[in-house]
Amino acid sequence: PTAKKGQYEITTFTTWLLKQEQAGVIDGELTIVLSSISLACKQIASLVQRAGISNLTGLQGVANIQGEDQKKLDVISNEVFSSCLRSSGRTGIIASEEEDTPVAVEESYSGNYIVVFDPLDGSSNIDAAVSTGSIFGIYKPNEECLTDLGENPTIDEVAQNCVVNVCQPGSNLLSAGYCMYSSSVILVLSVGHGVYGFTLDPLYGEFVLSHEEIKIPKSGKIYSFNEGNYALWDDKLKKYVDSLKDPGPSGKPYSARYIGSLVGDFHRTMLYGGIYGYPRDSKSKNGKLRLLYECAPMSYLAEQAGGKGSDGHQRILDIQPEQVHQRVPLYVGSTEEVEKLEKFLA
Ligand code: AHG
Ligand code: MN
Ligand code: MN
Ligand code: MN
Numbered sequence: 001p002t003a004k005k006g007q008y009e010i011t012t013f014t015t016w017l018l019k020q021e022q023a024g025v026i027d028g029e030l031t032i033v034l035s036s037i038s039l040a041c042k043q044i045a046s047l048v049q050r051a052g053i054s055n056l057t058g059l060q061g062v063a064n065i066q067g068e069d070q071k072k073l074d075v076i077s078n079e080v081f082s083s084c085l086r087s088s089g090r091t092g093i094i095a096s097e098e099e100d101t102p103v104a105v106e107e108s109y110s111g112n113y114i115v116v117f118d119p120l121d122g123s124s125n126i127d128a129a130v131s132t133g134s135i136f137g138i139y140k141p142n143e144e145c146l147t148d149l150g151e152n153p154t155i156d157e158v159a160q161n162c163v164v165n166v167c168q169p170g171s172n173l174l175s176a177g178y179c180m181y182s183s184s185v186i187l188v189l190s191v192g193h194g195v196y197g198f199t200l201d202p203l204y205g206e207f208v209l210s211h212e213e214i215k216i217p218k219s220g221k222i223y224s225f226n227e228g229n230y231a232l233w234d235d236k237l238k239k240y241v242d243s244l245k246d247p248g249p250s251g252k253p254y255s256a257r258y259i260g261s262l263v264g265d266f267h268r269t270m271l272y273g274g275i276y277g278y279p280r281d282s283k284s285k286n287g288k289l290r291l292l293y294e295c296a297p298m299s300y301l302a303e304q305a306g307g308k309g310s311d312g313h314q315r316i317l318d319i320q321p322e323q324v325h326q327r328v329p330l331y332v333g334s335t336e337e338v339e340k341l342e343k344f345l346a
Pocket of ligand 1 (some may be wrong): 027068074097121122123124226261262263269288
Protein backbone atom coordinates (compact mmCIF):
# COMPACT_ATOMS: atom_id res chain seq x y z
CA PRO A 1 0.00 0.00 0.00
CA THR A 2 1.33 3.50 -0.78
CA ALA A 3 2.05 5.66 2.24
CA LYS A 4 -1.08 7.74 2.74
CA LYS A 5 -0.68 11.46 3.31
CA GLY A 6 -0.21 11.81 7.07
CA GLN A 7 -2.06 14.61 8.79
CA TYR A 8 1.29 16.03 9.93
CA GLU A 9 2.87 15.81 6.50
CA ILE A 10 4.37 19.20 5.62
CA THR A 11 5.61 20.37 2.23
CA THR A 12 9.02 21.99 2.34
CA PHE A 13 10.36 24.12 -0.51
CA THR A 14 12.64 21.23 -1.44
CA THR A 15 9.78 18.71 -1.71
CA TRP A 16 7.69 21.27 -3.61
CA LEU A 17 10.52 21.80 -6.11
CA LEU A 18 10.86 18.03 -6.62
CA LYS A 19 7.10 17.78 -7.24
CA GLN A 20 7.32 20.54 -9.91
CA GLU A 21 10.22 18.65 -11.49
CA GLN A 22 8.34 15.33 -11.44
CA ALA A 23 5.34 17.09 -13.01
CA GLY A 24 7.63 18.37 -15.75
CA VAL A 25 6.86 22.00 -14.86
CA ILE A 26 10.58 22.74 -14.38
CA ASP A 27 13.74 20.79 -15.27
CA GLY A 28 16.42 19.58 -12.90
CA GLU A 29 18.74 22.45 -13.76
CA LEU A 30 16.22 25.14 -12.77
CA THR A 31 15.47 23.16 -9.59
CA ILE A 32 19.11 23.53 -8.59
CA VAL A 33 19.18 27.28 -9.31
CA LEU A 34 16.01 27.85 -7.25
CA SER A 35 17.39 25.73 -4.43
CA SER A 36 20.60 27.81 -4.39
CA ILE A 37 18.50 31.00 -4.25
CA SER A 38 16.55 29.69 -1.24
CA LEU A 39 19.89 29.00 0.50
CA ALA A 40 21.03 32.59 -0.20
CA CYS A 41 17.76 33.89 1.28
CA LYS A 42 18.21 31.83 4.47
CA GLN A 43 21.74 33.18 4.88
CA ILE A 44 20.64 36.78 4.28
CA ALA A 45 17.70 36.32 6.71
CA SER A 46 20.10 35.37 9.49
CA LEU A 47 22.50 38.23 8.64
CA VAL A 48 19.62 40.75 8.65
CA GLN A 49 18.17 39.47 11.92
CA ARG A 50 21.51 39.79 13.69
CA ALA A 51 22.69 43.00 11.93
CA GLY A 52 22.82 45.09 15.10
CA ILE A 53 24.69 42.39 17.01
CA SER A 54 27.38 41.68 14.41
CA ASN A 55 28.04 45.33 13.58
CA LEU A 56 26.55 44.95 10.09
CA THR A 57 24.33 48.03 10.20
CA GLY A 58 25.39 51.30 8.60
CA LEU A 59 27.16 52.28 5.43
CA GLN A 60 29.85 50.45 3.50
CA GLY A 61 31.39 53.81 2.63
CA VAL A 62 31.08 53.50 -1.18
CA ALA A 63 28.35 54.23 -3.71
CA ASN A 64 26.96 51.77 -6.29
CA ILE A 65 26.55 52.52 -9.97
CA GLN A 66 23.09 53.91 -9.18
CA GLY A 67 24.75 56.59 -7.06
CA GLU A 68 23.27 55.10 -3.88
CA ASP A 69 25.40 54.88 -0.72
CA GLN A 70 25.73 51.13 -0.27
CA LYS A 71 24.88 49.71 3.15
CA LYS A 72 27.25 47.04 4.47
CA LEU A 73 24.42 44.53 4.06
CA ASP A 74 23.82 45.56 0.41
CA VAL A 75 27.37 44.43 -0.33
CA ILE A 76 27.29 41.29 1.80
CA SER A 77 23.87 40.19 0.49
CA ASN A 78 25.19 40.65 -3.04
CA GLU A 79 28.18 38.43 -2.24
CA VAL A 80 25.94 35.79 -0.63
CA PHE A 81 23.60 35.71 -3.67
CA SER A 82 26.50 35.62 -6.15
CA SER A 83 28.39 32.82 -4.39
CA CYS A 84 25.25 30.64 -3.97
CA LEU A 85 24.47 31.07 -7.69
CA ARG A 86 28.08 30.38 -8.70
CA SER A 87 28.22 27.16 -6.70
CA SER A 88 24.93 26.02 -8.31
CA GLY A 89 26.99 25.45 -11.46
CA ARG A 90 23.87 26.25 -13.51
CA THR A 91 24.08 30.01 -13.65
CA GLY A 92 25.63 31.53 -16.77
CA ILE A 93 25.28 35.27 -16.09
CA ILE A 94 24.23 37.31 -13.06
CA ALA A 95 22.99 40.91 -13.04
CA SER A 96 22.59 42.63 -9.70
CA GLU A 97 21.60 46.07 -8.44
CA GLU A 98 24.96 46.11 -6.71
CA GLU A 99 27.08 45.15 -9.77
CA ASP A 100 27.98 47.86 -12.32
CA THR A 101 27.62 45.41 -15.25
CA PRO A 102 26.40 41.80 -15.69
CA VAL A 103 28.91 39.16 -14.60
CA ALA A 104 29.66 36.00 -16.62
CA VAL A 105 29.95 33.02 -14.25
CA GLU A 106 32.89 30.79 -15.19
CA GLU A 107 31.78 27.91 -12.95
CA SER A 108 28.67 27.33 -15.08
CA TYR A 109 28.78 23.91 -16.72
CA SER A 110 25.09 23.38 -17.62
CA GLY A 111 21.73 25.14 -17.43
CA ASN A 112 23.50 28.43 -18.14
CA TYR A 113 20.59 30.43 -16.72
CA ILE A 114 20.53 34.22 -16.51
CA VAL A 115 19.69 35.38 -12.97
CA VAL A 116 18.86 39.02 -12.17
CA PHE A 117 18.47 40.12 -8.56
CA ASP A 118 18.15 42.88 -6.01
CA PRO A 119 20.02 41.26 -3.11
CA LEU A 120 18.67 43.59 -0.45
CA ASP A 121 15.59 45.66 -1.25
CA GLY A 122 14.57 48.48 1.08
CA SER A 123 18.07 48.59 2.51
CA SER A 124 17.54 52.17 3.75
CA ASN A 125 15.29 50.52 6.38
CA ILE A 126 17.87 48.04 7.68
CA ASP A 127 19.25 50.16 10.55
CA ALA A 128 15.70 50.55 11.92
CA ALA A 129 14.96 46.81 11.52
CA VAL A 130 11.97 47.54 9.23
CA SER A 131 11.04 44.78 6.70
CA THR A 132 13.48 44.31 3.81
CA GLY A 133 13.71 41.66 1.10
CA SER A 134 15.51 40.10 -1.86
CA ILE A 135 14.05 39.98 -5.38
CA PHE A 136 15.08 37.65 -8.25
CA GLY A 137 14.17 36.73 -11.81
CA ILE A 138 15.42 33.84 -13.98
CA TYR A 139 15.74 33.77 -17.79
CA LYS A 140 17.03 31.31 -20.37
CA PRO A 141 20.06 32.63 -22.25
CA ASN A 142 19.14 34.54 -25.43
CA GLU A 143 19.17 31.96 -28.28
CA GLU A 144 20.97 34.20 -30.77
CA CYS A 145 23.55 35.00 -28.08
CA LEU A 146 24.58 31.38 -27.79
CA THR A 147 26.55 31.88 -31.00
CA ASP A 148 30.16 31.12 -30.33
CA LEU A 149 32.04 34.25 -29.32
CA GLY A 150 34.97 32.95 -31.37
CA GLU A 151 38.51 32.37 -30.16
CA ASN A 152 39.53 34.39 -27.08
CA PRO A 153 36.68 36.94 -27.17
CA THR A 154 37.62 40.35 -25.86
CA ILE A 155 36.30 41.47 -22.48
CA ASP A 156 34.03 43.91 -24.32
CA GLU A 157 32.61 41.15 -26.52
CA VAL A 158 31.82 39.03 -23.47
CA ALA A 159 30.38 42.04 -21.64
CA GLN A 160 28.22 43.00 -24.64
CA ASN A 161 27.08 39.37 -24.92
CA CYS A 162 26.14 39.45 -21.23
CA VAL A 163 24.14 42.67 -21.57
CA VAL A 164 22.17 41.30 -24.54
CA ASN A 165 21.51 38.08 -22.60
CA VAL A 166 20.33 39.97 -19.54
CA CYS A 167 18.19 42.64 -21.26
CA GLN A 168 15.10 40.52 -21.87
CA PRO A 169 11.43 41.56 -21.43
CA GLY A 170 9.68 40.23 -18.32
CA SER A 171 7.45 38.16 -20.61
CA ASN A 172 10.48 35.85 -21.05
CA LEU A 173 10.76 35.10 -17.33
CA LEU A 174 10.93 31.39 -16.44
CA SER A 175 10.57 32.14 -12.75
CA ALA A 176 10.61 35.13 -10.37
CA GLY A 177 10.16 35.69 -6.68
CA TYR A 178 11.14 37.50 -3.54
CA CYS A 179 12.02 36.70 0.02
CA MET A 180 10.69 39.09 2.66
CA TYR A 181 12.70 39.48 5.89
CA SER A 182 9.99 40.60 8.32
CA SER A 183 8.17 39.27 11.39
CA SER A 184 8.17 36.10 9.28
CA VAL A 185 10.69 35.20 6.58
CA ILE A 186 8.56 34.34 3.56
CA LEU A 187 9.80 33.13 0.17
CA VAL A 188 7.20 33.86 -2.54
CA LEU A 189 7.72 32.67 -6.12
CA SER A 190 6.20 31.42 -9.33
CA VAL A 191 7.52 29.03 -12.00
CA GLY A 192 4.72 30.04 -14.37
CA HIS A 193 1.84 28.11 -12.80
CA GLY A 194 0.56 30.32 -9.99
CA VAL A 195 2.22 31.90 -6.94
CA TYR A 196 3.33 29.95 -3.84
CA GLY A 197 4.60 31.19 -0.45
CA PHE A 198 6.93 29.38 1.94
CA THR A 199 7.52 30.50 5.53
CA LEU A 200 10.93 29.81 7.09
CA ASP A 201 10.68 27.56 10.15
CA PRO A 202 13.71 28.74 12.15
CA LEU A 203 13.60 25.62 14.30
CA TYR A 204 15.03 23.54 11.50
CA GLY A 205 15.89 26.11 8.83
CA GLU A 206 13.46 24.95 6.11
CA PHE A 207 10.98 26.96 4.04
CA VAL A 208 7.56 25.36 4.63
CA LEU A 209 4.62 25.78 2.21
CA SER A 210 2.27 28.31 3.84
CA HIS A 211 0.50 30.04 0.92
CA GLU A 212 -0.91 27.89 -1.93
CA GLU A 213 -1.99 29.69 -5.12
CA ILE A 214 -1.88 33.30 -3.86
CA LYS A 215 -4.52 35.37 -5.69
CA ILE A 216 -4.55 39.17 -5.50
CA PRO A 217 -8.07 40.41 -4.61
CA LYS A 218 -9.42 42.03 -7.83
CA SER A 219 -9.88 45.31 -5.94
CA GLY A 220 -8.64 46.77 -2.65
CA LYS A 221 -8.93 50.11 -0.87
CA ILE A 222 -5.25 50.45 0.07
CA TYR A 223 -2.88 52.67 -1.89
CA SER A 224 0.88 52.61 -1.36
CA PHE A 225 2.67 55.69 -2.75
CA ASN A 226 5.31 57.99 -1.27
CA GLU A 227 3.15 61.13 -1.14
CA GLY A 228 6.16 63.16 -0.12
CA ASN A 229 6.64 63.49 -3.89
CA TYR A 230 3.06 64.70 -4.52
CA ALA A 231 4.08 68.22 -5.57
CA LEU A 232 6.43 66.74 -8.22
CA TRP A 233 3.82 64.46 -9.85
CA ASP A 234 1.91 64.99 -13.15
CA ASP A 235 -1.48 66.65 -12.69
CA LYS A 236 -3.34 63.54 -13.90
CA LEU A 237 -1.67 61.48 -11.17
CA LYS A 238 -2.53 64.11 -8.56
CA LYS A 239 -6.20 63.88 -9.64
CA TYR A 240 -6.07 60.08 -9.31
CA VAL A 241 -4.61 60.15 -5.78
CA ASP A 242 -7.05 62.94 -4.77
CA SER A 243 -9.94 60.71 -5.96
CA LEU A 244 -8.83 57.95 -3.57
CA LYS A 245 -9.23 60.36 -0.64
CA ASP A 246 -12.84 61.14 -1.51
CA PRO A 247 -14.99 59.23 1.06
CA GLY A 248 -17.66 58.87 -1.65
CA PRO A 249 -21.05 57.21 -1.02
CA SER A 250 -19.45 54.54 1.20
CA GLY A 251 -18.17 57.31 3.46
CA LYS A 252 -14.84 55.53 3.59
CA PRO A 253 -11.74 56.76 1.65
CA TYR A 254 -8.81 54.50 0.78
CA SER A 255 -6.17 53.74 3.42
CA ALA A 256 -2.54 54.80 2.86
CA ARG A 257 0.14 52.23 3.69
CA TYR A 258 3.80 52.82 2.75
CA ILE A 259 6.85 51.30 4.47
CA GLY A 260 9.48 52.23 1.87
CA SER A 261 10.47 48.63 1.11
CA LEU A 262 9.04 47.43 -2.20
CA VAL A 263 9.02 43.80 -1.02
CA GLY A 264 7.04 44.64 2.14
CA ASP A 265 4.59 46.96 0.40
CA PHE A 266 4.17 44.49 -2.47
CA HIS A 267 3.65 41.41 -0.27
CA ARG A 268 0.85 43.22 1.61
CA THR A 269 -0.69 44.22 -1.75
CA MET A 270 -0.55 40.59 -2.97
CA LEU A 271 -2.46 39.37 0.10
CA TYR A 272 -4.77 42.31 0.92
CA GLY A 273 -5.23 43.84 -2.54
CA GLY A 274 -4.89 47.53 -3.47
CA ILE A 275 -2.20 49.26 -5.51
CA TYR A 276 1.50 50.03 -5.05
CA GLY A 277 2.94 52.87 -7.11
CA TYR A 278 6.30 54.45 -7.70
CA PRO A 279 5.52 57.18 -10.25
CA ARG A 280 7.89 59.25 -12.38
CA ASP A 281 8.22 62.80 -11.10
CA SER A 282 9.90 66.07 -12.13
CA LYS A 283 13.02 64.93 -10.19
CA SER A 284 13.30 61.40 -11.63
CA LYS A 285 11.94 61.22 -15.19
CA ASN A 286 11.54 57.42 -15.10
CA GLY A 287 10.72 56.96 -11.44
CA LYS A 288 13.12 55.17 -9.08
CA LEU A 289 12.53 51.42 -9.39
CA ARG A 290 14.66 49.32 -11.75
CA LEU A 291 12.87 47.41 -14.51
CA LEU A 292 15.04 44.31 -14.61
CA TYR A 293 15.21 43.19 -10.97
CA GLU A 294 12.35 45.08 -9.29
CA CYS A 295 9.49 45.99 -11.66
CA ALA A 296 9.51 42.97 -13.99
CA PRO A 297 9.73 40.24 -11.29
CA MET A 298 6.98 41.92 -9.22
CA SER A 299 4.75 42.42 -12.29
CA TYR A 300 5.28 38.77 -13.29
CA LEU A 301 4.15 37.66 -9.81
CA ALA A 302 1.20 40.07 -9.85
CA GLU A 303 0.00 38.66 -13.18
CA GLN A 304 0.51 35.06 -12.01
CA ALA A 305 -1.73 35.98 -9.04
CA GLY A 306 -4.43 37.53 -11.26
CA GLY A 307 -3.31 41.16 -10.85
CA LYS A 308 -1.57 43.68 -13.14
CA GLY A 309 1.75 45.51 -13.46
CA SER A 310 1.89 48.68 -15.56
CA ASP A 311 4.12 51.69 -16.18
CA GLY A 312 0.90 53.74 -16.31
CA HIS A 313 0.36 53.12 -20.02
CA GLN A 314 1.69 49.67 -20.95
CA ARG A 315 2.24 46.22 -19.43
CA ILE A 316 5.60 46.13 -17.61
CA LEU A 317 6.32 42.63 -18.96
CA ASP A 318 6.17 43.93 -22.55
CA ILE A 319 8.93 46.51 -22.01
CA GLN A 320 12.21 45.57 -23.74
CA PRO A 321 15.04 46.74 -21.42
CA GLU A 322 17.77 48.81 -23.09
CA GLN A 323 20.15 49.06 -20.10
CA VAL A 324 20.67 46.79 -17.10
CA HIS A 325 19.79 49.44 -14.48
CA GLN A 326 17.02 51.13 -16.47
CA ARG A 327 14.27 52.70 -14.33
CA VAL A 328 10.54 52.71 -15.15
CA PRO A 329 7.44 53.96 -13.30
CA LEU A 330 5.61 51.06 -11.60
CA TYR A 331 1.92 50.65 -10.73
CA VAL A 332 1.16 47.11 -9.56
CA GLY A 333 -1.58 45.25 -7.66
CA SER A 334 -5.32 44.58 -8.00
CA THR A 335 -6.48 44.58 -11.61
CA GLU A 336 -9.36 47.01 -11.01
CA GLU A 337 -7.10 49.43 -9.13
CA VAL A 338 -4.36 49.46 -11.77
CA GLU A 339 -6.92 49.88 -14.57
CA LYS A 340 -8.56 52.75 -12.66
CA LEU A 341 -5.16 54.50 -12.45
CA GLU A 342 -4.43 53.89 -16.18
CA LYS A 343 -7.75 55.63 -17.03
CA PHE A 344 -6.69 58.74 -15.09
CA LEU A 345 -3.27 58.77 -16.81
CA ALA A 346 -4.66 58.22 -20.34
P1 AHG B 1 16.70 49.36 -2.77
O1 AHG B 1 16.80 49.40 -1.27
O2 AHG B 1 16.88 47.98 -3.33
O3 AHG B 1 17.60 50.38 -3.43
O4 AHG B 1 15.19 49.70 -3.15
C1 AHG B 1 14.59 50.76 -2.52
C2 AHG B 1 13.31 51.10 -3.23
C3 AHG B 1 12.13 50.22 -2.82
O5 AHG B 1 12.48 49.17 -1.98
C4 AHG B 1 11.22 51.15 -2.09
O6 AHG B 1 9.89 50.91 -2.42
C5 AHG B 1 11.64 52.50 -2.61
O7 AHG B 1 13.02 52.41 -2.91
C6 AHG B 1 11.45 53.57 -1.57
O8 AHG B 1 11.84 54.78 -2.19
P2 AHG B 1 11.48 56.17 -1.47
O9 AHG B 1 12.25 56.17 -0.17
O10 AHG B 1 11.94 57.22 -2.45
O11 AHG B 1 9.98 56.19 -1.26
MN1 MN C 1 19.68 50.27 -3.42
MN1 MN D 1 15.11 47.47 -4.40
MN1 MN E 1 18.59 46.76 -3.22
